[in-house]
Amino acid sequence: MMLSSVIRNLFSKPATRPFAPAARTAPQGYRGAVEFEEEVCIYCGACATRCPANAICVDRVAKSLEFDPFKCVQCGACAEACKKGCVQLQIDYQHPVAVRHTVAFHGPPKPTVAP
Amino acid sequence: MGLLEPLLKISPLTLAAVLVFSPALFGVVVFAVRTKWSRKGVVTVAGWVLTLAAITVFAIAFVSRTALSATLPAKAAPWSMIVAGGDLALLAAILVIAVRFRSAMVFGVALVQLAVVLYAELTGGHAAEAAPSVFIDWLSVVMVMIVSVIGSIIAVYGLPYMKEHERHLGIDEAGSHRPGFFLTMLVFLGAMNGLVISDDLRWVFFFWEVTTLCSFLLIRHDGTDLANTNALRALWMNTLGGVGFAVAIVLFGAHAHTYSVQALLRSPMGAAASLPILAALACLMFAAFTKSAQMPFHSWLLGAMVAPTPVSALLHSSTMVKAGVYLLMRFAPAFHGTQLSNVLAIAGGFTFVATAFLAIGQTNAKKILAYSTISNLGLIIACTGLNRPLALAAAVMLLIFHALSKGLLFMACGVVEHGIHSRDIEDMQGLVNRMPLTTLIMVIGILSMLLPPFGVLIAKLAAIEASVHLPLAMGMLVIGSTLTVAFWTKWTGRLLASEPGAVHPKIEHLHVMYFVPLVLLTVGAVAFSLAVFPLLTELVEPAVTQYYALVPGAAGGVDLSTDVLAVPWLLVFGVMATAVLAPVLVARTRPDEEVGAYMCGEQIETPNGSGFITVAEQSCSLSIRGHYFERYVGEDRHTLWMSLVAASLIAGMFGSVAVR
Amino acid sequence: MAQRTVIPFGPQHPVLPEPIQLKLTLKDEIVEEALPHIGYVHRGVEKAAERMDYTQNVFLVERICGICSFIHALCYCQGLERLMGLEVPRRAAYLRVIWSELHRLQSHHLWLGLYADAFGFESLFMEFWRSREMLMDIFEKTAGSRVIISACCIGGVRRDISDQHLQETLETLKTLEAAFDKSSEVMLNDYTVKKRTVGKGVLQADKAIMLGAAGPVLRASGVEQDARQTGFAAYDELRVEPVVETAGDCYARAKVRIREVRQSLDLVRRAIAGLPDTDIAVRPKGRPNGRTISRVEQPRGELLYFLAANGSQKLERLRVRTPTFANVAPLVHMLPGSELADVPVIVLSIDPCISCTER
Amino acid sequence: MGLIDIARSKSPWILHFDAGACNGCDIEILACLTPVYDVERFGIINIGNPKHADVLLVTGTVNKRSARVLRNLYDQMPDPKAVVAIGACALSGGVFHECYNVLGGVDSVLPVDVYVPGCAPKPEAIIEGVVMALGKMQEREHARKRGAA
């Protein structure tokens, strides 16, 4: 029984998919790396409140956003919550890295905020 | 050669006297003069005397290249009366023992023997004068060497051992049983020597019975109930064998009209033998089976392990059980080419397989050794039954190598027993950390029983080669050899199973009288294996040639050239030695890291060695027990049917006499 | 001294994809006692669920188990919907069935592969896992992720599946079924496989009930219980007959799962065929208050959530009882008497999910 | 690049330990072994025994119990070796980072060479991570050699 299967396997093309750089891309709608469009962000904090992993920190007063990709579980709650389309999930997956890092940006500095 | 010339002048009878009587004399001195130092000194001197005598015998035989024989004048003394009186005295002693220990079995068997002996005395007893005649051919030389040298080493080893043994039992110097013990032991050695150099069957029988009695005394030495029971079992079984021996003597006397072994072997034998002669041979085989503890008589040797370890060493390696196979090898030309011989091969082969099988299920070290002894004796008997030059050569080699290795193992076992107060091989787990030196010796001993290029294995290969013509025996040999691997490997594994990290354990201190005998035998086992070729050409081949000279129709020399022996063993030795030594040198540089064993990530050190963290965060020390497969190889399951098969094979031997 | 062998089996052990330790007491190689030592993946999800708000909890409970994440979310959402009095649109209910059954398919394929590996049948493992990749592709396409698909939300589902994807799914399932026919044939009829599974780890029906077994373990012992009979999601319309075997051994458990694969294939097809055209979600409103139990059927068996809410933003108590949690006791009962070589087979036969068990 | 370096980069044997994951990442690691991703083409074997392994793949959050095991396993791996943390939980604790029994990411216990983010990361990402880790391992080994020389 198994014999026929393995013999068939031997003489057919292996199921193995090519790896990078010829690797196939994920389908549309894949929840890959989270990216922010700094310009459109209004620092409302909707994404931060919805994030189950507390990966996003928004300071509404200081108008700054900090994102820890290491905490992100790519659930897409932030992207759903964002009214401005600032948060988007890429099709490409998040690539491995050797050092810890965070993504941080802030809006135009306000005179009221101490540096 | 010239240097050895004077040796030739020594009379064989003188040598015989030294070999047989000097131990007994020394024994009497030990018994009479009860001081610690005299005992030590006398036993050691006795050992030296025996050893020197044996070496002299060897040298003479080596130089003269013929068998030595001599006979005392028949008129010198009433020899027949002496030997008959000796026999009767022994039987009387046995009967007394039977009465004292209320053993109906011993009593009955001894009575039967008494009847046979009396019958022999009354009817054919005087067919020939029983003057002591000595016949020392190569086979005897080999036996004398084994008995005298290894026996002496064991006796010396016994000195510290028995002291410690009695200390354990709480026996003080005054009440010590040691004088009697060493007396018996030395008498035993003398009797064994007598057995292998006597040409007259009546004398052989006399010494045979002496060993029976001595072994009884040694086995019951500790005097416990168990010791008594087991000793009595040994006694009745061996006395039963004695009956067989006595019947054989009667038959030989009546039908061959001689008691001289050499004369018997020269009379029409083998295919030409008459039915009563064949029956006599079968009776001798029966006797040998009891003495060599072949199934179904193996239980006495298993029981004998209650005795102190030097006794076991003596019984197993150099005396007692070797008497049986010696007798068979001695008479092998007589049943050459008969069905009887084939059945003998099968019966021996069966014991070989069956006991190797039973040994797998044992945890008691001495019991494993006992089973292994029985198994190897079975192999020797099978070789005898195969009755071909190569098989006989294998048998002689096994005789030598087995004696060395088994003596070594028993003694090492004794040392371990005193070290860890257990003879359970499970308790020997990791012994390499506690007693590295003894372990090393023990491992060498075990490997010498098991692996190439050691002698036992080479002999085993030769035996397999010789057995190809008897497929059933060959099957048994193949399977038996395979099973042997199981228990030896397991045991060695237990010994070596070390706690990781303990890379350089402290070497233990050994009493010098432990150390020297152990080292002597270790070196012996290795050196003889290295010298397998000289051994073969100088010792084994002459022995086999002498044997074959007696076989009718086997003209010309004996050709032992086989492929087994054609292998470049030196190359093998060289490569293996390099393989062992190279890593030892590498190991001198410490490994980069020493880590614990893999335990799925939960390893931890506990007070009882390595362990792991488990249920409820408790630490639990790791315990690993060997596999014994009691469900499959248990003694209780198999001993009965195996004994029945073995008994029917013995019956088959008698049956084959009729069939020819 | 050492009368029995006592060894650790796990936590890190190649036949166990997840950390659990069995303290095995062996004689020769026969197991005399097996005690589980767990806690290597205990995180404290039940407590965390009391700290997060109930929408975030959906993502949390999904991550209790990466194999049946959707069903965890479904069970949770269902309970919350009951507390909130929400009516889920029919299309959402059907989509939930589709994803649930696809999860069951991939979980069973995964299990069949691991199970084959447990008795050393590597190529069979490869066959099942190759098929499983087809299902992973379906998830990737329809839900946007291979493993934690995050498709369920309170009030319905987060995404719709387009007709094109539904068609592709049906196509894929056809290929899958053809491959499954071959591989399951081996699992059921191969001589060596049967030798390793038939009569191993027997659990009588009586014992199964008293020890509280769940799912295929329970059904393989001849007890006809399947939470899908309660008719949650769209199972009220897509009726399910529990798959039952009576032998109660490892072989029967494999057979139950193999038959369930076929049942799931059928269910997905029926669900796709009968997929109504409505909304896919209603907006949750109000705050839950009260206590309820939500039960669904996971690939491993019945999953039970106990929700207690007190009308605040957060739950008062979330109790998760997973099927493997229930199957540990039967395992402790089944192991003694078996050979060491059968330990992985028997352990895997309950389809253990330790992350579920410990939460 | 000597022969040894080539051999090392072509034969990474992996050990996988689940320190508290939800199974998602573990299953993706196993998926790497299957025909579709077949990591054996890169010489990767899931060896399951720290004493033979070169690369330690860790998934999941770390709690006290698993931290102990993780440390033990790491210590039993002979050098040169590398550690790859896989998935959000192994990186930081992910969605569980505030749970009472969670210590945090793998780097709170072991030196991590490569972080593979994602929940769960795709098999491609895992393979990429292993390859990266080999590079780091080689670098470290060369540095050690230079230091020793």
Place this chain on the structure above:
Amino acid sequence: MMAEYLTALAAVLAAPFLGGILMGLDRVVSARLQSRQGPPLVQPFYDILKLFAKRRMAANTFQMISVSVYLASMVLSLALLVMGQDLLVLLFILALGNIMLILGGFSVKSPYSQLGSQREVIVLLAYEPLLVCMVVGTYILTGSFSAASVFGLERPLALSMPAFVITQTLVMAMKLHKSPFDVSASHHAHQELVRGIYTEFSGPQMAVIELAHLYELVLLLGFIVLFWHTNLVVGIVLALACHAAVIVLDNVSARMTTRWMFGFTWSVGLALAAANLAALYATGPLPR
């Protein structure tokens, strides 16, 4: 004599390369049977080199001795085979290597290594009689145990001893730890004993073991070539066919349990061996 030694030396030097390629082929074919692409052909060499370059992490000195004797016994057996020496001796030298490896496994107090060793003993018990019977078969035909005498036969062994081709294949599967006989250790660690007997060997020691495996593979295939010594091409094809059979068997069966494996080899294997031996005894009169 000199020529013999030189040939043996050449064989000993060439064997690891041949063995490595065969092992690589084995892994590629196995992968292809599982519908995978598989590793490069030279993968075994990468593995061995890498293992040699790992840091030494010994649990005790005896481990090193055991692997070294293991390797030596494999090398020696191969040399003896090429030199046409006694096959029986060769088998026991082979067994010596295995026993030393087992003892190496026993030498660490580690659960998996110990259990693996216990099982390996049983595996050894299972195949050893088959090997010896095979050699006895050649004895019946030639009157000698030497491999050289087999070279002298006119009829290929495979024709007189067909059952032994099967038993040799089984033995090969057992010795290479292929499924269904991989009870004591396996190439991959997906089994109850982790890597069984190999568990506690690491780094360079493991490299030596792997190297010895290459020799073992060549040796086992050499045995099968012996079955058709009259035409080396046929012999090699036969050997490769047996190897292929082992690989396929590996992929179409579940692992046996120890007990089952032992029972199987001693019943089926020994029955085959006995039947063939009986036929040989019946037809070919023993020379000498």
Place this chain on the structure above:
Amino acid sequence: MTEAARPPIAPVCDVQPTRPVSVGDLVAAVEAMAARRLRFVTATCLDMGGRFDIYYHFADGVKLDNLLVTIPREAELPSITAVYLGAFLVENEMKELFGINVVDIAIDYKGRLFMTELDQPHPMAKVQSGATPAGQGE
């Protein structure tokens, strides 16, 4: 966002049927369940501050049947493992996480089922000795 502004919603109780039993009657009630061949599903413990509400769930075919035991914080709870061995995990869990004193569990992990060292002896308990009630978010 104050608690007071919250619209009142009637509580739902879906845990039906539930039969309250006293601690003393628990084992007898469980034995009765066993006599009816009900399958033990699990137990659920709710920490209500001063008391614990413990539900025992049993499966009667596809339906559930529940028992409810209410015990004061410090009280002993008898184990039901003598009747249903399958309860040993959940009882150990309650013992460890909530600090309920469950006595006579067949396989007792002695409060070390899941966790190694306890910073917080019973993390699921609402009242820690000397600690403020947990559960007030981040």
